Amino acid sequence: EDQVTQSPEALRLQEGESSSLNCSYTVSGLRGLFWYRQDPGKGPEFLFTLYSAGEEKEKERLKATLTKKESFLHITAPKPEDSATYLCAVITGGFKTIFGAGTRLFVKA
């Protein structure tokens, strides 16, 4: 069965304390993996697309990486405005999109 698991469920960081969020997947044929950011009261906002193992994408303090089993979203020197829920989603070989449950990130000043 296709599955996407994100960990941890919640992460509390001090401002400037770098860390990583994990998205592990078990799917029949990965066509793409996406990272989203969701703020309270808003819809998910697209961040990155990764298509193949070894691929990396970077934007400001965020860097997404992909292996054959998982993806990481690395946050370098986070700021309070990085606080949000980060969602991972995959497109399977059957063109179905599956979302993970998300990681709630809290960054304290």
Next chain:
Amino acid sequence: SAVISQKPSRDICQRGTSLTIQCQVDSQVTMMFWYRQQPGQSLTLIATANQGSEATYESGFVIDKFPISRPNLTFSTLTVSNMSPEDSSIYLCSVMTDSNQPQHFGDGTRLSIL
């Protein structure tokens, strides 16, 4: 990316009534989807809105409860029928331009049923 507008942004409804949520996109898109998101939870796909034909519903969701229309490539509606408190949730519209591309979302409709 496409700009997606949902209306209403929020509503409080009485038990047993129905509410229609609108989703307008600023460009033609191939695929449109409707999701439900419970507070603190991830996204649950309700259905794929098909232009010119009946929507494709996921397991656990039925047309009588969640009728969907999609008259053209830029607009869709989702109706939540005969509402009960269990239907209190955020309802999100999303679009996809290609089957290998990410979905893009509207800001959702926050629905509360008393």
